[in-house]
Amino acid sequence: MSLRIEHITKKFDAATVLSDIDLEIRDGEFISILGPSGCGKTTLLRIIAGFLTPTSGEIKFNDRLYASNNYSVPVEKRNLGMVFQSFALWPHMTVKEHLAFPLQSQKVQQSKDVENRIIDKILAVTGLEKLANSLPGELSGGQQQRVALARAMINKPKLLLMDEPLSALDADLKLSMRQEIQNIHKITGATILYVTHDQSEALAMSNRIVVMKDGTVEQFGTPEEIYGKPQTLFVAAFVGRHNMISGKWDGKQFICKNGTAFPAVPPAECFIEKGICPLRPEELEVNRDNIGICVEIVSKQYNGREFLYTAVDADKKTYHFYAIVTMLFSAGQKIHLTKKSV
Numbered sequence: 001m002s003l004r005i006e007h008i009t010k011k012f013d014a015a016t017v018l019s020d021i022d023l024e025i026r027d028g029e030f031i032s033i034l035g036p037s038g039c040g041k042t043t044l045l046r047i048i049a050g051f052l053t054p055t056s057g058e059i060k061f062n063d064r065l066y067a068s069n070n071y072s073v074p075v076e077k078r079n080l081g082m083v084f085q086s087f088a089l090w091p092h093m094t095v096k097e098h099l100a101f102p103l104q105s106q107k108v109q110q111s112k113d114v115e116n117r118i119i120d121k122i123l124a125v126t127g128l129e130k131l132a133n134s135l136p137g138e139l140s141g142g143q144q145q146r147v148a149l150a151r152a153m154i155n156k157p158k159l160l161l162m163d164e165p166l167s168a169l170d171a172d173l174k175l176s177m178r179q180e181i182q183n184i185h186k187i188t189g190a191t192i193l194y195v196t197h198d199q200s201e202a203l204a205m206s207n208r209i210v211v212m213k214d215g216t217v218e219q220f221g222t223p224e225e226i227y228g229k230p231q232t233l234f235v236a237a238f239v240g241r242h243n244m245i246s247g248k249w250d251g252k253q254f255i256c257k258n259g260t261a262f263p264a265v266p267p268a269e270c271f272i273e274k275g276i277c278p279l280r281p282e283e284l285e286v287n288r289d290n291i292g293i294c295v296e297i298v299s300k301q302y303n304g305r306e307f308l309y310t311a312v313d314a315d316k317k318t319y320h321f322y323a324i325v326t327m328l329f330s331a332g333q334k335i336h337l338t339k340k341s342v
């Protein structure tokens with residue numbers, strides 16, 4: 001059982017928005033589609049949902065053809081649920097009515113009793129019991145998004161498509177809704193495709209992440225692989241904000257441009273070819289003996305326990321690193337950075 005996205009290309013007139021996307025998603029996986037604005041995330045989701053047809057390639061779900069350039073199973077026959085950034089609730093319908101609607105739209109109608117039991121269960125799962133008779137205008141943003149989630153799940157879809165469902169919520173609410181979505185994933189066992197441009201969301205929630213750039217897949221892997229072993233410069237910069245140290249590799253040793261050397265695990269081939277050692281901000285530290293890369297402090301951001309500093313070297317290349325609050329640097333100050341020894 002799986003979702004197959006086979007060599008999907010999508011063109012809008014002359015513009016190629018998706019180029020040969022080829023992915024196999026296993027039954028019950030939580031997959032995030034991560035990438036910057038305009039890279040084609042929503043277009044891919046809309047093709048899987050059935051709102052757009054691919055220019056070439058095929059979508060198959062459990063070996064059933066859902067879409068090709070001349071065939072498309074209608075949206076309502078794809079056994080999927082959808083949640084969008086805008087909650088898309090009807091202002092005149094109560095929470096309960098929102099949940100009854102998908103049940104009543106099914107080919108086989110259930111008795112009122114069965115319908116009520118299903119609705120009560122989903123209200124309990126999403127913590128909406130007390131709000132069953134409320135209208136959307138009487139609900140908070142988080143509660144409205146919960147209604148949208150409950151509505152997407154009520155017909156027990158095998159596939160849940162979510163397009164930036166948390167982006168309209170504030171930071172606190174985002175965190176609790178993340179847990180809620182993970183909970184829903186556990187309870188339903190549905191395969192979830194979750195579009196986001198927020199790397200922390202993708203890292204926290206997914207079994208695997210698809211990192212996209214300009215309509216292509218840059219890397220498809222577990223959060224640990226994406227964060228710890230980026231395969232391209234783009235993934236390294238986009239996820240984990242890696243510092244790209246210039247120099248050359250000599251086996252398991254990296255020699256910086258200024259001659260400073262440190263041991264490091266060799267990264268993917270493209271970094272070795274380009275003479276780059278990708279290091280995350282937490283892998284760099286200030287060297288008090290003036291050894292390492294000389295940088296000038298540009299700015300700092302306080303995060304409670306430490307500061308995240310931004311600095312530039314003589315070539316104006318940017319570096320990010322953390323330092324505890326007692327080690328205070330000011331803009332313009334010159335310091336040296338080395339790789340933390342493990």
Ligand SMILES: Nc1ncnc2c1ncn2[C@@H]1O[C@H](COP(=O)(O)OP(=O)(O)OP(=O)(O)O)[C@@H](O)[C@H]1O
Binds near residue numbers: 012037038040043197
């Ligand atoms: N119906 C359309 N007609 C023409 N171009 C389109 C259409 N839909 C999307 N595009 C273009 O396709 C590209 C990808 O859009 P898409 O919405 O898939 O990106 P995205 O990664 O989801 O971006 P965001 O994170 O900003 O939502 C964009 O350049 C967009 O302008």
